[in-house]
Amino acid sequence: MTTANPINYQDFIPSVLQRFVAASGEIGKSDLDPKLHHLLDLRASQINQCAYCVKMHNKEALDDGESQERLQRLTVWRHVEDFTPAEKAALAWTEALTNLDPKTDYSVLRADLRSHFSDGEISAITSSVAMINLWNRIQVSNH
16 A cells, blocks of 8 residues: 555544434435535535536436526526526525635625525535535535
């Protein structure tokens, strides 16, 4: 083995990864629409350049009935009419939590979210975004 080989985290921190999986499962039990969940996971994975996760979330979205056309235009969601105002609010929130910028006004984004989602749904969206960013970073660390 060389120092450049990927690290099999499961060999060294299995209980941590099991807790991450359990947390992901709990988020999946929320009232968050599965199609929206896929869009958010896919968009964060695109931003984080996690090839493994992009492929996985694209396939899962298609399997759950998402259209290929919308998935192809996800990176330009602001410039197309394919996404609802609620989806656009959630995508803006996802991008803000994935690309942390000190200039971001989260209160404006949160107000937009609240016009479409309950605080419980926003909690699920935020948890989902946090979780996919965690998984992306683990996966990317072995690129």
